[in-house]
Amino acid sequence: MTTVPQVxxxxxxxxxxxxxxxxxxxxxxxxxxxxxxxLDGRGRELAARDWLANxxxxxxxxxxxxxxxxxxxARAHGRPAGEVVAEVTHALRTLFSQGLPIxxxxxxxxxxxxAHEAQRYGVxxxxxxxxxxxxxxxxxxxxxxxxGKRTLAVVAxxxxxxxxxxxxxxxxxxxxxxxxxxxxxxxxxxxxxAELHTQQIGWARDQAAGLTEYFIRIGRLDPDDSxxxxxxxxxx
Numbered sequence: 001m002t003t004v005p006q007v008x009x010x011x012x013x014x015x016x017x018x019x020x021x022x023x024x025x026x027x028x029x030x031x032x033x034x035x036x037x038x039l040d041g042r043g044r045e046l047a048a049r050d051w052l053a054n055x056x057x058x059x060x061x062x063x064x065x066x067x068x069x070x071x072x073x074a075r076a077h078g079r080p081a082g083e084v085v086a087e088v089t090h091a092l093r094t095l096f097s098q099g100l101p102i103x104x105x106x107x108x109x110x111x112x113x114x115a116h117e118a119q120r121y122g123v124x125x126x127x128x129x130x131x132x133x134x135x136x137x138x139x140x141x142x143x144x145x146x147x148g149k150r151t152l153a154v155v156a157x158x159x160x161x162x163x164x165x166x167x168x169x170x171x172x173x174x175x176x177x178x179x180x181x182x183x184x185x186x187x188x189x190x191x192x193x194a195e196l197h198t199q200q201i202g203w204a205r206d207q208a209a210g211l212t213e214y215f216i217r218i219g220r221l222d223p224d225d226s227x228x229x230x231x232x233x234x235x236x
Contacts, residue, residue, distance in 0.1 A: 005188040011181060012041040014133070015095040015102040018173035019110045020067035022059050026112040026234060030055035030081060032069050034088045035169035038100070043178040050170055051088060054078035066167045082121035088114065089123055096129060101193040104232075105152045105176035107134040108204065112234040131193035132232040134200055135179040141203040142187040155179055159186070204231035 016037045023029035032055055037048035052074065059071045078084075092114075095102060104110045111129055118125035139155050148154060156163040156175045159182035165171040183189070190196045208229025215221035228234045 005185065007041065007181075007184045008189050008191050008193075010101060010191075010193040011184050011189075013046075013100060014039050014177055014180065015092070015100045016045075016173040016177035017092060017102050017104045017110060018169045018176065019113060020069065020167060020169045020172075021113060022055055022057060022063050024109075026109060027116050029113060030057055031084060031088070031113070031117055032059060032063070032067060032074060032078075033169045034084065035173040036088065036091045036095070037170070037173055037177070038095070039174065039177045039181075041181065043174075043181050045174055048170065049091065051084045052078045053081045053084040056081050068168070081117070082123070085114070085117045085121050086123045089118055089126060092129065093126060096126070101131040101133045101197075102129065103133045103135065103173075103177045103180045105134065105155075105172065105179070106136045107132050107232040108228075108230065108234050111232045115233055126233075129232060131197035132200070133180050133193065133196065134204070134232065135176055135183060137200045137204050137207065137231065138180070138183050138187075138189075138196075140207055141200075142183065152176060152179070159183070201231055205229035 016039055018035050019031050020033040021029045021031055031053050034051040038046045040046055054074050059069060059074060064070045092102060115125040135155065136150060140150060152172055152175060153163055153166045156179055159179050161175055161178045161182055163171060163175040208227040212221060212226045216223050
């Protein structure tokens with residue numbers, strides 16, 4: 001008989017966070033849309049806020065094809081990027097101050113890019129955001145040998161979490177939160193969000209090291225290169 005893990009009490013209320021951006025370089029690319037919400041333990045969204053920014057640079061066609069926001073739309077309807085960065089940072093800081101864990105899929109991307117955006121616009125960045133819950137890191141740690149991709153869409157489908165509009169900030173944020181809840185039903189997570197945060201630091205580092213070895217072996221990375229496994233904010 002299979003025993004269903006006891007869901008930790010800290011998962012009864014969680015924040016969710018996602019960015020859609022101009023590209024994948026956390027040091028240079030810019031925020032286009034953002035979503036922050038709060039879910040209950042059943043995955044229902046209790047509160048939410050969305051942002052659309054004018055990033056101040058052209059949005060590449062490739063990025064627009066992913067999230068659907070063109071340069072023209074962002075310039076016509078987006079708010080000044082500095083205001084958006086300040087408000088997103090403040091909203092996250094507020095949730096952390098209330099003791100809520102924040103779920104973000106591949107969190108080191110979103111939190112790192114936000115930190116660079118904060119520096120760009122003179123906003124005080126989040127100081128060591130914690131606790132952060134990253135279903136991307138958790139899924140690879142708890143189900144290490146499952147074959148296949150680990151994109152949010154693939155992992156959401158694996159855990160039977162609906163994701164109808166992938167690469168839309170609100171849909172991705174909520175789906176990531178629900179994947180975190182599904183992981184808690186599947187695996188025995190620590191009773192403390194802070195403990196899980198600490199564990200993910202080591203897991204992310206080890207996962208990056210393993211991927212570095214693989215990329216070097218297949219010729220995708222030079223032997224002297226390595227992937228940054230710092231989590232949840234990458235090295236500057």
